[in-house]
Amino acid sequence: MSFEPLLLSLRVSTIATFLVFFFAMFTARFFSKREFCGKDLIESFFLLPIVLPPTVVGFILLYLFNRNGLIGVILSDWFGIQVVFNWIGALIAAIVVAFPLMYQSAYAAFSSYDQKFENAALTMGASRFRVFWTIAFPLAWPGLLAGLVLTFARAIGEFGATLMLAGYIPGRTDTVPMTIYFAVQSGNNRLAAIWTGILVILGYSAVLWLNLWSKKKMLKYKRN
Amino acid sequence: MLRLKLFKQLAQFNLDLKVEMGNEIVVLYGPSGSGKTTVLNCIAGLDHPDKGLIQLNDIRFYQTKMRALPLSKREVGYLFQDYALFPHMNVLKNIMYGAKQEKLVIRVIDTLAISQLKTKYPHQISGGEKQRVALARALATEPKVLLLDEPFSNLDQQLKKECYRSLMELYRIWGIPIILVTHDYEEARKLGHFIYHIDQGKVIKREKMSVNSIVANEFMA
Numbered sequence: 323m324s325f326e327p328l329l330l331s332l333r334v335s336t337i338a339t340f341l342v343f344f345f346a347m348f349t350a351r352f353f354s355k356r357e358f359c360g361k362d363l364i365e366s367f368f369l370l371p372i373v374l375p376p377t378v379v380g381f382i383l384l385y386l387f388n389r390n391g392l393i394g395v396i397l398s399d400w401f402g403i404q405v406v407f408n409w410i411g412a413l414i415a416a417i418v419v420a421f422p423l424m425y426q427s428a429y430a431a432f433s434s435y436d437q438k439f440e441n442a443a444l445t446m447g448a449s450r451f452r453v454f455w456t457i458a459f460p461l462a463w464p465g466l467l468a469g470l471v472l473t474f475a476r477a478i479g480e481f482g483a484t485l486m487l488a489g490y491i492p493g494r495t496d497t498v499p500m501t502i503y504f505a506v507q508s509g510n511n512r513l514a515a516i517w518t519g520i521l522v523i524l525g526y527s528a529v530l531w532l533n534l535w536s537k538k539k540m541l542k543y544k545r546n
Numbered sequence: 547m548l549r550l551k552l553f554k555q556l557a558q559f560n561l562d563l564k565v566e567m568g569n570e571i572v573v574l575y576g577p578s579g580s581g582k583t584t585v586l587n588c589i590a591g592l593d594h595p596d597k598g599l600i601q602l603n604d605i606r607f608y609q610t611k612m613r614a615l616p617l618s619k620r621e622v623g624y625l626f627q628d629y630a631l632f633p634h635m636n637v638l639k640n641i642m643y644g645a646k647q648e649k650l651v652i653r654v655i656d657t658l659a660i661s662q663l664k665t666k667y668p669h670q671i672s673g674g675e676k677q678r679v680a681l682a683r684a685l686a687t688e689p690k691v692l693l694l695d696e697p698f699s700n701l702d703q704q705l706k707k708e709c710y711r712s713l714m715e716l717y718r719i720w721g722i723p724i725i726l727v728t729h730d731y732e733e734a735r736k737l738g739h740f741i742y743h744i745d746q747g748k749v750i751k752r753e754k755m756s757v758n759s760i761v762a763n764e765f766m767a
Contacts, residue, residue: 442630445590446644446687447618456643460634 323513326493327501328520330409334497335477338416342424342473347466350428351458372422379418380486387414387487411488412495416477423476424469431465432458464536471532475525548691548723552588552598554747556581561595561747571717571724573738575731581747582727583627586693589725590624591617602690602723623689627696629680631668637679638664645686654682657719658712674705678712685716694726698733710736 353365371379387394387405397403405411439461443453459466481499488495490504498517505514547568554561561581565572574582587593589600591607594614600607608614631640637660645651655661658678663671671679677697684692694713698706714737717724728734734741735755743751 436630438626438628438630439632441590441592442624442626442632443643444617445592445620445622445624446683447621448644449618457632 323516327496327498327517330412330496331478331498334409334412334416335474335480338413338420338477339470339474342417342420342477343466343470346421346424346469346473347428350425351432351454354429354432368425369422371419376419376480376482377486380415380483383411383415383418383483383487387411406487407489407491407495409488409495412480412484412497415483415487416480419480419483420473420476424473427465427469427472428462431462431469434465435461467535468532471528475528478524479521547601547603548589548725549599549601550585550589552585552595552600554581554584554588554593554595554598556584556747559746561585563742563744563747563749565742565749567723567725567740569721569723570739571726571737573734573741574725574727574744575729575734575738575741576744577729580744582744583695585744586624586695586725586727589620589691589693590622591615591620621688621690623684623687623692625677625680625684625692625694625697627699629668629676629697631676631680631683633668636665636667637671640668640679641683641686643683646688650688651682651686654685654716657715658682673700674709677701677705677709681709681712681716685720690722692720692722692724694724696727696729699728699730706733713737 349368353361384391384406386392387397389395389398389404389406394405397405403410405414439457440453443457444450448456478497479499480497481503484495484497485500485503490496490500496504498521502514502517502521505511505517547566550563550565552561552563558579559581561584563581563585574585576582584593588595589607591614594608597610599609601609602620605620606612606615607620631637632643635643641651641655642648655664658681660675660678660682663675663679668676668679677700681697698709701709710733713724726734726737738753738755741751741753741755742749743753
């Protein structure tokens with residue numbers, strides 16, 4: 323049994339989580355602070371991957387990222403990057419499906435504490451940059467962390483959109499969920515069960531750790 | 547000298563107010579929802595008037611049709627109604643957040659007798675202690691004007707007396723303009739050099755308090 327699928331899944335989900343965390347956090351921060359025309363339209367667009375079937379998301383991504391697609395042609399011609407049937411396809415699929423989860427968690431996290439703390443910091447002469455990193459970020463951290471764990475879990479478990487965009491090429495795009503699916507298809511239930519067990523342990527550990535950490539850290543201070 | 551000339555359309559009424567003060571304690575006294583906190587927010591830069599002038603000495607915070615001075619440059623100390631102490635920082639970190647010199651922080655902490663609280667978190671201290679910590683935090687930034695939004699409203703009578711004393715002691719040392727918002731007339735009478743009675747966003751009466759009625763003299767005699 324090769325551990326290649328696990329390594330690929332970890333690589334894809336770690337990079338996706340890292341990128342999604344920062345992008346969704348700053349986007350959510352901006353959207354939680356500003357009111358402007360068209361905000362609801364853009365937010366609904368962000369959340370679309372939650373309501374669409376993964377195959378539909380995958381099809382849209384395939385349309386955009388294939389070699390002649392709107393984005394694919396730019397990536398291919400300008401940067402020599404091929405997304406389809408490549409692990410980068412799996413990465414893009416993971417980013418797109420996980421983004422709404424992180425966005426929603428971050429938005430809720432930044433709206434969960436009283437604005438007065440930031441106002442107090444601003445009146446003390448702090449720059450907005452400093453207010454973000456010393457007040458907003460720590461106060462929103464429990465919610466951000468929950469989003470981070472959800473993002474990672476969603477990214478590592480991504481299947482439908484990945485299959486559409488990256489396909490199943492052993493040694494190249496075979497993430498764990500994909501390996502499980504094709505193992506079952508080929509009648510290798512034992513292999514599917516092993517990988518299922520590994521994913522269950524990974525997911526359970528992440529949620530358990532989050533719960534334990536939350537209990538320990540979030541009780542350190544009470545919200546005023 | 548702090549000059550305020552504010553006009554702002556609010557949901558229920560128009561805020562229309564003019565105040566000029568030196569290094570005194572001016573009390574904005576009036577019922578809840580009369581626009582008092584909006585005045586403080588406009589001075590601090592958390593809110594803007596629709597038109598008017600806010601000027602401290604020769605620094606213009608706001609003038610109609612001119613770009614407002616960013617709030618981080620106003621050097622205003624603001625004590626919020628429920629203190630807004632940062633819950634994830636201990637008392638010392640709260641006070642140090644906007645502090646300019648450590649020496650001053652030590653002096654403020656000593657004056658307010660809160661040195662035993664330095665390592666505690668806001669949820670671990672009492673209402674009166676929070677009030678003093680918030681006052682220390684506001685003063686540690688070396689403000690040119692101090693804004694106090696109903697700072698004593700959650701305290702019992704004994705604590706209020708102690709806090710009045712602390713405030714007057716700090717006023718004696720700092721000698722900066724202080725604007726205090728309250729809906730407690732007794733408090734206004736005890737602390738203010740001038741009391742502006744505010745109702746529906748307008749000054750309906752201005753009282754100059756006789757020196758003898760000021761708590762400062764009461765306590766410092």
